[in-house]
Each structure stands twice: as C-alpha cells, then as structure tokens.
Amino acid sequence: MPGRDARATSEVAPSIQAPSGIWLTHGKDGRLTLYVHSADGLRRWTQERAGGSGWTVADIATGGSLGHLTVVQDAHGYVHFVGRRERTSGSTPAVDIVYAIQYQTGRPITAWRSLGNPHKDAPGGHRIGVPDVVVSASGEVHIVLRNAGGGLMLRRERPDGTWRGWEDLKGARMEGDPVAVALASGTVEFFAAVEGGTLYWQQKEAGGDWHEAQPSRLAVLAGTTAALETAPGRATYYWTDPAGGVVGFRAGAWPMALGGAPGGGPHAAIRVAVDGYDCTVLAHQGADGTAAVGLGVTENEANGVWWSDTGVRCLGTPALALDGRGMMVMAVVGEDGEPRMARQTEGPGLTLDDWRTV
Template sequence: MTLGRDGRLTLYTRTDGGLLRWTQRGAGGDRWDGPEFIPVADLTDLAVVQGADSYVHFLGRRERHGSDGPRVDIVHAVQYQTGRPVTAWRSLGNFYRDRETGLRIGAPAGAVDAQGTVFVFVRNAGNGLQLRREGKGGKWEAWRDLEGAGLAAEVVASATSGGLVEVFAPSDRGVQQWRQERPDGPLRSLPPLQFHASAGSVTALETAPDRLTHYWVDANTAGVVAHRAGTWPVPVGGEPGDGAVVALRAPLDGYDCTVLAQRGAGGTLLIGVCGTEGEQQGVWWSDTAEQCVGDPALALDGHGRVVVAVCGRDGGVSVVRQEEGPGLTLPPHWNRL
C-alpha cells in the first residue's frame, strides 16, 4: 500500500497473470476504485518500492517457459502518479549466462535513494548477493557481485531519508548486512550479526534520521524482536505466525509511535503499538480477530490516519482505518473492496 503525492492510497495484490490495483477516490476517503487488472505474465515474486518522489517501482522475478526449458530474468516497471498506467515491464536480465544456473536466483528486493536511484538486490545461485542499480540519466549499470554466503531466499533493502541504502540479509551464518557510509557511495559489507531470523519475517523502519530499526521473528524463540545497529535485539512479544512483521511510524495521542502488524499463529491479524525506539518499555499487542493470509499492509492516509489492509482466506481484500479514540482505535467492521 502506497501514498501518492495527491494524498490518495493505492493497494496492490498479486493475481494470476498480473496485479490487481485499488485506488482511493479521494484523500482520506472510504471509497475505492478497482480492482484494476495490470497484466504481467510469469511472475514468481514481486517487490513494490516507493521513493521520496512518490514514484512506485515494481520489481519482479519472471520465469518463462520455452522450447529449451524455463528461463528466469528480473523485470522492472514504474507507476509515476496515483491511478495512472504502469509503464511497460523492462527486463533487467539475469547475471548468469547459463540458463540452468540462472533458475536458482532469488526474489528481487529494492530501495530508492534520495536522488531517485533504484537499487535492485537478488540472491545469486551461490547464495551471495548481486546488485544492479539505475545509473545517471536512467541507464542501468551492470550487475555487481557484493559477495556474501549462505543467504536466505529473501533479503530486505531499505533507504533512509538521508539517502543511505542498507541491506539486511538473514543467512545460515546469522544476519549479513551491507551499508552505504555516504549517499551514492559504495555498499560495504559489515561483520555478520549472530542472530537468526525466520525466513520472510524481516522488515525495516527508519525510527530516527538515518537510523533503521529491524523487526523479525526470532528463529529460536519464535517471538518478535527489534534491533538497531550497535545494540542487542529486544524481545517485543506477540504470537507471530508466518510472514513478515510490518512496521509503520504514526502519531498517536500526540506521541511518535511505531505500529507493528503480523498474521498471528491463530491466523488472525495482530497489531502492536509502542513508542518509537521505546520497545524496552513494552509493546501493546491486540488481536483484531480478522482472518487473513499473507502479509498485511500498513500506511498513513492523506490525513495522517493509520490504514490497515489484509487479504482474506477467500482472496478478497479488506481495509480498515483508524477512528477517533485513544491510542490506535480500529473499528470492528472492515471495508471489503
């Protein structure tokens, strides 16, 4: 779920043969247009990344079948304005010439720095990390090997408000990280962190200028933890199921707060709230009782209110918006789109 320059939210989901898109009719409103079908064939994975310029970038792993067998490449498209058409999907290729080796690459992750440069990261067949980024004038640079080893299929890429790009990659050796020391500078690897995150559970949130907090499900304790560079992970509770811990900063009762959302072990959406960077003082969790599958989505609408979206077991999409009340008050009835 993304917020456009005009204050309208847009919601995207995967479907057979492409994407479905819903668009708010007005900023902060309850009415949505859609679903609109955006065709793109043969995607196995998709990442949606938004830059400070509000452009929405789509990065996909595509597997097409021909007479010589399947071939995999990475594809990219852009939505420049809310409700406007998506550009043609452009292939960014595969960093392997050998077709069979190329089948073993992972899903793309992306980040957009403060200058609007798009960074694409993909786990390679040797379980290291590859980077391709958009150069000056829109021309894409060649794929680069950032090395690494033992990476999981999914990596998490982020860009701070100051334009620093960072990659957080769970692996069989703990967590491996790459980080820029200055905007537009090289990505340098950092010593591995001896923590183990469950596959697909990691998310990143900028909680102070150029400082990220990562949240994940600890593979050993099965609980959610929070971590910032130079500190130990802080357990924050919850009863997580599978999928990502989604995070959002939001003003609640005049305080800077962090909202967490995840599909719980019972299959319903769990919401957690704490003061931003105040996880040690406690995270207050509640069960919405809303059944869901996959990862939820969180965003602030054009009026600064929290909006939550989930996909139901039947494939339908439902949203709910923060209402008047103390803290984060959500109404009991969800709006099915």
Template sequence: MRRRSAGSVGYDRPVGDGYAADQGRIASGTAHGNWLTLGKDGRLTLYAPTDGGLLRWSETAVGGPAWSGPHFVSVADLTDLTVAQGANGYVHFLGRRQRTGSDGSPSVDIVHAIQYQTGRAVTEWRSIGNPHSDRDQGRALGVPIGTIATDGTVHVFVRSASRGLMLRREAPNGKWKAWEDLLGSGIDELPAAVALAGGRVEVCAAAETGVLVWRQAEAGGGFAAPRGFSLRPVQGTVAALETGPDRATYFWTDAADGGTAAWRPGGWPVALGGSPAERPYAVLRTALDGYDCVVLASRGQDGTAVLGLGGTENETNGFWWYALAEHCQGAPALARDGLGRVVMALIDPEGVPRVARQEDGAGLALTRWQRL
C-alpha cells in the same frame, strides 16, 4: 500513551466499483514490499498479484471511503511481485519472471515497471536481466527486493544461486548499471532493504550463520562487505524501518523464543513479545497521542492478522499486541492515508482485499473492515 483495542467487528458492504470476485479476477496472494501506497495526490492505492498480472484498487477521494477497481495490469509468467515507492511518489514494480523457452526449459529474469501517478497507466515492463549467465544458476535466482534512495536511484536486491546478495541500480536518468556482487553466503530469500533519509541504503538478511548487514558509507556509494552478527532471526520474517536520523531498526521473529524482536546494530535485540510471524512484518512509524510510535502487523500462525505498537526506539518501555479476527494470506500492509490516519490492509483467504482505518480518538482503534 493511552491504548484502545485495535478491534475488528463485522463487515461493511463492498464500495467503489465492486470487489475482485465480481470482476472475474481475485488476488492470488500478497505482493512483497509496500503494497499499500500513498500518492502525491493523497489517495491510497492497493496492489495485489493475480493470475497473469496484478490488480490495483485506488481511493476515489482523499481519505476514502470509496475505492475504484480492481484494475487489471497484464504481465505474464510472474512468480513473485514486489512493490516499492520512492520519496517522489513513484511506485516501482519488480517481478521475478519464469518463462519456458522453445526447447522446453525454463528461464528466469527480473522485470521492472513504474506508475507515476495514482490511477494512471503502468509503464511498459522491461527486463533488467539475470546476474547469472548460466541458465541452471539463473533458475535459482531469488525474489527481487526493491528500495529507492532519496535521489531516486532504484536499488534491486536479489539472492543469487550461491545464496549471496546481488544488486542492480537504476540512476534517476533511467540508465541501469551492471549487476554488483555484494557477497555473503547462506542468506534468506527475503532480505530487508531500507532507504534512509540521509541518502544511504542498508540491507539486513537472516543467514545460516546469523544476520548479515550491508551498509553504504555514503549516499550513492558502494556497499562494504557484509558484517555478520550471531543472532537468530527466523528466515523470511525480517523487516526494516528508519527510526532515527540515518538509523534503522530491524524487526524479526526470534528463533529462540518465537516472539518478535527489535534490533539496531551496536546493541542487543529487544524482545517485544507477540506471536511468530510467517512473512516480513509490515512496519510503519507514526504519531499516536503525541508519541512517536512504531506499528507492526503480521500474519500469525493460526492465519489471523496481528497488530502491535510501541514507542519508537523505546522498546523496553513495552510493546502491545492485538489479535484481530481477520484471516489473511501472506503479510498485511500498513500506511497512512491522506488525512494522516493509520490504514491496515490484508488479502483475505478468498483473494479479496479488506481495509480498516484508525478511528478518531485516543490510541489506535480500527474501524470496521471494508471489503473492496
């Protein structure tokens, strides 16, 4: 596999309907999850939180380069926004909402909405509640993390007040099941969930004691008690990606050496080098030069974006990192566009989205950054 520098030079002029600052609203950071999605029509959409709701930009044609937006979606009192997409292309939004009651005390719940098609309206935001009936405990509820199984079942995972893992599922018919206590203790606020092609869902979380992994024995079934492993990921950096048939690889920043590690249950973590990440890695599996590859992106400690790539489940053969010149908030996002090209997105320090695409040719070189 030949490699070219994932370079970053200059800026293009804004395209589409203008960028966020021109519209009076800017992104307040980045969402959790997969906030750059590919619709069934082949167009990409980028989502970002903003004061009072979220912003949305969509490609006007398959492969771009023009984008429409930003389109503002109102939803008040969100502290965190997570984006997840199912195999059917539906985009699910999960929010942690904190409101102040008439007595002046805050209360927390989780809200959910769906966008069924690129550029179409978002459904009504509906509360799915809080697993804690006690208001004090409820305020300690973590960030909702979502994944959608192959049958369309929405899985919402959230850290409880006791720092275990809670789950609520929505069946494809729209009916929500009761909250489930998946146990565990001392876990990170940002567990990593992955929906595998065979129908099962797995979750991995950094914890005070190491790593905890929850697995379904079969698609749609219950989750076994978490299995613990004596590993040392930095909390807040774990990401998950299906890298083989019904098999996930987990990526994180290793607390011992400060570099990136890849791990599959049953083996030992493999050091990938690189620099420490601050948030969960953006992860993407794609073909490059005829090779099955994993692409990672993160925000380094100096605030600039970092891109890495290597062979899928072939980490010992080498992993290559490229420091980009772009400063960003939170974690970048990765996706393939409707023409199959790798696209990287970030939110710059001014709250403006920027995107760069894979250039034609060998390896993974990026075009000039485009300001939306």
C-alpha cells in the same frame, strides 16, 4: 480493540492461493492505491478521494506472468515495481528481473523492462531469489537479490537514469531473501538472514559503495525480516525469532524481544502518531491465521510493545499506510481472496474502525 469481520471463517477455500504481496501507496494527491498480486496478476484499487471510503472498481494492472512482485514508493510519489519472471525455454525455465513504474495515482504502469539475470547460465539463473527494491533520496533505484550461491547481488540506476551492471556484494549461505532500506541521509542498507546468523551491508556515503558485509550470530527465521527508518539515518530491523516472538534490532545495539505470536511470514512496519507520540506499528499474520498489530513508542520499543489480535483471518502479511488525513490504514487479503481494510480512528490509543471489503 480493532474491529472484527463477522464474515471471516476458519476454513480457507481450496481454490484461493495466498497472494505474493499486498501494498498500499499514498499518492501526491493524497489518495491511496491498493495493489494485490497473485497468480492471476496484479489487481489495483484507487481511492476516489483523499481520506474517503470510496474506491474505484479493481482493474488489472498487469498479467499473471510474474511469479513474484515487489512494490515500493519513492519520495516523489512514484511507484516502482520489480518482478521475478519465469518463461519456459527448454528443460530449465528462463528467469529474468523486470522493472516498471507508475508516475501518478490511477495512471497506467509503464511497459516492463528486463534487467536480465546476474547469472548467464540457465540453471544458475533459475536459482536466484526474489528481489527487493528501494529508492534512495536522490531517486536512484536499488534492486537486490540472493544469487545461486547464496550471496548478494545488486543492480542500480545511475544518476542519469541508465542502469549499471550487476554488482556482487559477496556474502554466502543466505537463507530467504535480503531486505533493503533507504534512509533520509541518502544512504541505503541491506540485511539478510544466513545460515547461523545475519549479514548487514552499510553504504559508506550516499551514492557510494558498501562496507564489507558485517556478520552476526543473531537467530532469524528466514523470510520474516522488515526494515524501517526509526531515526534520521538509522534503521531498525524486525524479524521473527525461530523460538517464537518478534525481535527488534539496530546496528551496534543488542536485539530486543518484542513479544507477539507471529506466523512464518514477514512483518509490516510504519511510524504513526498516537496520542501525540511518535509510535511504530508492526503487523503480521499471526500463528493462528489472523492479522495482529503491535504498538510501541519509536526507538523505545524495549519498554514495551502492546499486541492486539484483530480477529480478521488473512492470507499473507498485511499492508500499512498513512492516508490523506495522516491516519493509519491497514489492508489484508481475506480467505476469500478479496482485500479488506480498516482505518485508525480519532479516539485515544490505536483503534481501528470496522473492516470493510474494498
């Protein structure tokens, strides 16, 4: 069983707010970096050595001007940051999407660059959603968000590094925010929960346009979807069913009931080697406020996902990554606002060692 944190309590300190995100990235030198974004800004911890237990003292990577932030790492190890920024301008706050990048582990983040807003008017611009970002195999950055009308907007880099304008991929009545996934084939896909079902956009070819959105009547609790490439060129989407439990879905197949008792937030997903098998690990904040982990054989989840409650209370969705030894690391933000971490042990099955405050 995963280790338990004896300091966890059942009461949330009233001054602590849930973070807008927690992320783990794996640098080219094998070291992990932990990021936590909250109203105070983006805090960053860097592993002192690959696979080790020591971490640098937290530094503030950026201030608290970003209401929301998304972090993703590309195949070269670069870490990309996309934020939704609000600034007071008259009666309606001005909103724009901003972008920055970190090229090496522990190095400073570049200056933030504004990518504007797909809406020219302030009221429409204020109603845009939270962006998601992925980087294709060619290194092209893709940013997607829900527009004021509930459709999908895309902004992406050209191969020479310049940015295209905002592209309208249509769709309507989107609930929550879209999820993007970059596949080893070089293509990128988008998925969104909408009123009464879902929409799914599939790229025709690497670097090309997208097929018209494919609708379904699948029931999705908005704001809970995660995506993971589970076979070459194929993604699996995971979300919470409005009636409870986790669902797994691959385009062209029936949805799979995977069990679990998730809360209302999104899931984290990663592929991990367990006892010689390629497995998928899912993690979320459970309905009772503790972090839960699910384990199933990759692309064989329908035959069973085994869930375990870590007993560690957390704020928001956990983060998952593989460390320099190929072992899974799980990080959460505790109810005191401080990050805690546990690592996969070398024994049989998926077991986590003791939880430690970073």
